[in-house]
Amino acid sequence: xxxxxxxxxxxxxxxxxxxxxxxxxxxxxxxxxxxxxxxxxxxxxxxxxxxxxxxxxxxxxxxxxxxxxxxxxxxxxxxxxxxxxxxxxxxxxxxxxxxxxxxxxxxxxxxxxxxxxxxxxxxxxxxxxxxxxxxxxxxxxxxxxxxxxxxxxxxxxxxxxxxxxxxxxxxxxxxxxxxxxxxxxxxxxxxxxxxxxxxxxxxxxxxxxxxxxxxxxxxxxxxxxxxxxxxxxxxxxxxxxxxxxxxxxxxxxxxxxxxxxxxxxxxxxxxxxxxxxxxxxxxxxxxxxxxxxxxxxxxxxxxxxxxxxxxxxxxxxxxxxxxxxxxxxxxxxxxxxxxxxxxxxx
Amino acid sequence: xxxxxxxxxxxxxxxxxxxxxxxxxxxxxxxxxxxxxxxxxxxxxxxxxxxxxxxxxxxxxxxxxxxxxxxxxxxxxxxxxxxxxxxxxxxxxxxxxxxxxxxxxxxxxxxxxxxxxxxxxxxxxxxxxxxxxxxxxxxxxxxxxxxxxxxxxxxxxxxxxxxxxxxxxxxxxxxxxxxxxxxxxxxxxxxxxxxxxxxxxxxxxxxxxxxxxxxxxxxxxxxxxxxxxxxxxxxxxxxxxxxxxxxxxxxxxxxxxxxxxxxxxxxxxxxxxxxxxxxxxxxxxxxxxxxxxxxxxxxxxxxxxxxxxxxxxxxxxxxxxxxxxxxxxxxxxxxxxxxxxxxxxxxxxxxxxxxxxxxxxxxxxxxx
Numbered sequence: 054x055x056x057x058x059x060x061x062x063x064x065x066x067x068x069x070x071x072x073x074x075x076x077x078x079x080x081x082x083x084x085x086x087x088x089x090x091x092x093x094x095x096x097x098x099x100x101x102x103x104x105x106x107x108x109x110x111x112x113x114x115x116x117x118x119x120x121x122x123x124x125x126x127x128x129x130x131x132x133x134x135x136x137x138x139x140x141x142x143x144x145x146x147x148x149x150x151x152x153x154x155x156x157x158x159x160x161x162x163x164x165x166x167x168x169x170x171x172x173x174x175x176x177x178x179x180x181x182x183x184x185x186x187x188x189x190x191x192x193x194x195x196x197x198x199x200x201x202x203x204x205x206x207x208x209x210x211x212x213x214x215x216x217x218x219x220x221x222x223x224x225x226x227x228x229x230x231x232x233x234x235x236x237x238x239x240x241x242x243x244x245x246x247x248x249x250x251x252x253x254x255x256x257x258x259x260x261x262x263x264x265x266x267x268x269x270x271x272x273x274x275x276x277x278x279x280x281x282x283x284x285x286x287x288x289x290x291x292x293x294x295x296x297x298x299x300x301x302x303x304x305x306x307x308x309x310x311x312x313x314x315x316x317x318x319x320x321x322x323x324x325x326x327x328x329x330x331x332x333x334x335x336x337x338x339x340x341x342x343x344x345x346x347x348x349x350x351x352x353x354x355x356x357x358x359x360x361x362x363x364x365x366x367x368x369x370x371x372x373x374x375x376x377x378x379x380x381x382x383x384x385x386x387x388x389x390x391x392x393x394x395x396x397x398x399x
Numbered sequence: 400x401x402x403x404x405x406x407x408x409x410x411x412x413x414x415x416x417x418x419x420x421x422x423x424x425x426x427x428x429x430x431x432x433x434x435x436x437x438x439x440x441x442x443x444x445x446x447x448x449x450x451x452x453x454x455x456x457x458x459x460x461x462x463x464x465x466x467x468x469x470x471x472x473x474x475x476x477x478x479x480x481x482x483x484x485x486x487x488x489x490x491x492x493x494x495x496x497x498x499x500x501x502x503x504x505x506x507x508x509x510x511x512x513x514x515x516x517x518x519x520x521x522x523x524x525x526x527x528x529x530x531x532x533x534x535x536x537x538x539x540x541x542x543x544x545x546x547x548x549x550x551x552x553x554x555x556x557x558x559x560x561x562x563x564x565x566x567x568x569x570x571x572x573x574x575x576x577x578x579x580x581x582x583x584x585x586x587x588x589x590x591x592x593x594x595x596x597x598x599x600x601x602x603x604x605x606x607x608x609x610x611x612x613x614x615x616x617x618x619x620x621x622x623x624x625x626x627x628x629x630x631x632x633x634x635x636x637x638x639x640x641x642x643x644x645x646x647x648x649x650x651x652x653x654x655x656x657x658x659x660x661x662x663x664x665x666x667x668x669x670x671x672x673x674x675x676x677x678x679x680x681x682x683x684x685x686x687x688x689x690x691x692x693x694x695x696x697x698x699x700x701x702x703x704x705x706x707x708x709x710x711x712x713x714x715x716x717x718x719x720x721x722x723x724x725x726x727x728x729x730x731x732x733x734x735x736x737x738x739x740x741x742x743x744x745x746x747x748x749x750x751x752x753x754x755x756x757x758x759x760x761x762x763x764x765x766x767x
Contacts (some may be wrong), residue, residue: 087496087497087498090496093496096492096493096496098487100489101490192671197508197510197511206514210514244590285489286514287484287514288510288511288514289508289511295485296481297481297482301431335487335493338489338490338493339490339496339497341476341493343448343477344448344486345448345474345479348479348482
């Protein structure tokens, strides 16, 4: 009973996102004749590939009841390590391997502090955000490092199938993997259970600490991978790369119906929310809407995503209140009893 | 027979004259002029939104847009400061998708925009940078506001102007110790003071750094006053520093004794010129920079002109310019705008009243 209710609730949040997505696409089509250009469709994903990758793992982290504010800094650190090592004569592959290891290490550090020392992840990863960014700045100072081999930059820039770079397919593969793991695997169920009620989950024998450390490590790993994508896409790395990305990433996850308190949300919702935000931004770019307005539109969308379900809930309550007082008011048109409560996001 | 020779002579003379005319034409070609009325979509992309100088550049571009009766759109867009580089890339990519004809960029990064600007050039879009360039392979050319060495001489001349022939002590209040622009300008000024006897009586006593922070700059200015009792002038080659120094002198009621000069924004300096805390300062006009940038981009995008060294063109009210090799960037081309605008009590009032062209005084002769 509880379960099916929950399911209905989530399902309809995704339905709402789907409707919003349709509206956004419709408006984009009306506003720009270039929206459907294959190159533009590739750009929608290509220009935000790093954020998209990090959204996937952030969904896990938040559903688990934690947050990771350090992803953008780990991303910059990963890109910086890769670039600095390449400059020092390493191969790209070796540099990438070290960058990924560094990402894993940062995530491990975050995870240990959160899971084993019981410090809130908000604080731990805020410290990480500052610390890892600082490390990146120490490595590269104010320099920019580039001149990567052509094969590497073309991975991030050139089309692999049509105009879609290979990083877009990497994202697609990871999305499907994330969907399967989160919704259909035992590990995914652990993630939800801990996010819902950690104590209960631990009573049920789930090793919550292990799950949390794993998630933070994966978060660091994906962030470092995103850093490599960034290096390939721009062909050049600076220590200030990706500053502020974490907030965009978290925005997309929350808009996707994931509760900031953990326990609820689906990969499908997050995917839809990603599509909504990317298409919305793209449409606004094509209509030459300036950056400030774009930011506030996305911000408003996030606020509405919290408010609308709230309003609907209140409206529902008001209606049922009136109905209880005066049943005839609603019976005139032969309407049946009010349906089950309108779905609610939070 | 004689007639024949005469005729031959005549022909030879005519041919010689003609060829001489041709040769002269090649030596001193007519500057290329823009043909108004094209239909070009052009994007003006400054570093960030919400910066007064970029709005001025936009004004200049709009002026040129009107003058050239361009039937296409002039799009002004920029990223927010927290999204500077990715935001510029997004706008460039969107411009490519929209198939615009020219993009005019003040770049937030010398290298990271390259993949996008090169893609734009591959798609036959004119890419002109202004204010801040990208690497030469990612642009057609760069509109440089001023030459670095010229900043040094303009500052030295303002100091001479204020301190007079008899000279005196002055100090420099700069931005951060590692600000490359400011350091180059200060070096240029120092070199000039040493080499040129005209400036023999100007004594530079100290260089301090206010980190382009109003509070730090304010305190550094007061520190200079305490350290050097004979100080007569503070020269600040940064818009933040000059305004803070003038404010400090105003608050300490030192305005008659210690002058403040340097590079400043007219809108920020107006009150200090009016109350005598700053006699004179300089800046290049961002409005002119926007105007010139638009003109060059229009000429390139209409194929009236190629981006090649030595090409001379006319840019409306600003006169004739020549494309030259950029001495600061190997393989790069630039159009050097110059000159500086000097601002003082005489023209600042005019500037504040109208805010349009003509109010800013072209002051190279004065400065040199």
